[in-house]
Amino acid sequence: MAFGTRIETWYEGAWHAGNLPILGAADHGTWLGTLVFDGARTFEGVTPDLDLHCIRLIRSANAMGLAPQETAEEVEAIAREGIARFDGEDLYIRPMMWSREGAPGMIAPDAESCTFALCIEALPMPPANGLALTVSSFRRPRPDMALTEAKAACLYPNNGRMIAEARRMGFDNALSLDAEGFVAETASTNAFLVRDGHVCTPRPNGTFLNGITRQRVMALLGDVGHPVEEASLTVDDFRAADEIFLTGNASKITPVTRFEERDLQPGPVTAQARALYWDYAHGRL
Ligand code: PMP
Numbered sequence: 001m002a003f004g005t006r007i008e009t010w011y012e013g014a015w016h017a018g019n020l021p022i023l024g025a026a027d028h029g030t031w032l033g034t035l036v037f038d039g040a041r042t043f044e045g046v047t048p049d050l051d052l053h054c055i056r057l058i059r060s061a062n063a064m065g066l067a068p069q070e071t072a073e074e075v076e077a078i079a080r081e082g083i084a085r086f087d088g089e090d091l092y093i094r095p096m097m098w099s100r101e102g103a104p105g106m107i108a109p110d111a112e113s114c115t116f117a118l119c120i121e122a123l124p125m126p127p128a129n130g131l132a133l134t135v136s137s138f139r140r141p142r143p144d145m146a147l148t149e150a151k152a153a154c155l156y157p158n159n160g161r162m163i164a165e166a167r168r169m170g171f172d173n174a175l176s177l178d179a180e181g182f183v184a185e186t187a188s189t190n191a192f193l194v195r196d197g198h199v200c201t202p203r204p205n206g207t208f209l210n211g212i213t214r215q216r217v218m219a220l221l222g223d224v225g226h227p228v229e230e231a232s233l234t235v236d237d238f239r240a241a242d243e244i245f246l247t248g249n250a251s252k253i254t255p256v257t258r259f260e261e262r263d264l265q266p267g268p269v270t271a272q273a274r275a276l277y278w279d280y281a282h283g284r285l
Contacts, residue, residue: 004121
């Protein structure tokens with residue numbers, strides 16, 4: 001989907017303007033959904049943790065059974081070259097890998113046919129307005145049910161129906177539960193709660209993305225005396241929270257200002273997490 005105002009794509013050794021066609025009609029990845037991707041962001045002239053996003057792309061490709069021809073360092077260098085082609089706008093940076101060919105038996109990818117493209121879209125950072133969160137009726141698959149260890153495009157239709165359901169109910173996003181009924185994450189971010197000054201977030205159990213922003217925020221809060229506890233959290237824990245905030249590459253730290261029918265204020269820990277992240281991103285720590 002082209003959502004940016006300007007798009008530049010690295011493909012087969014060159015930069016191309018616009019929403020470049022990159023998938024062949026007979027590509028294995030087109031047919032059977034083996035595409036993995038990652039998302040990094042430039043805002044206010046900085047691109048925090050770009051290296052980690054590139055490392056995760058390679059890990060996702062390996063989990064998908066692909067043999068990337070590029071290293072994480074090479075992907076990062078291409079991303080930096082692409083960022084320099086823009087004029088300081090906020091950017092969404094999306095490296096992608098997929099299989100062109102199938103292995104014998106056709107369903108598994110031919111690892112060596114792994115193909116790479118990197119798309120950068122000019123995309124302003126959204127304002128930090130709070131958002132309204134509900135609870136999804138759709139669950140997260142366990143690692144023995146889906147390839148949850150990869151950031152794979154084929155996982156996202158489940159997230160898409162979570163968002164669509166939430167929007168139909170008048171909300172922006174939804175908490176989703178794992179197969180055991182514990183909160184996993186939202187359809188597009190990780191989730192944190194604060195109660196009596198104590199910060200908690202779901203413990204990674206393979207059912208959701210252990211986000212790069214999540215891990216960054218945990219480290220930053222821990223450094224200033226707000227250790228974040230990873231725990232098996234229920235919806236009732238979120239109902240009892242003083243603050244709820246979400247983390248993810250695209251918007252960084254977003255306060256939740258309504259959870260189900262309850263209004264919430266953006267609280268002091270959320271504000272501190274956001275301020276710390278900005279300081280980190282700008283190299284002020
Ligand atoms: N969960 C999901 C489903 C996501 O799509 C994202 C965004 N990549 C996140 C969590 C947050 O991860 P990160 O902080 O690494 O962007």
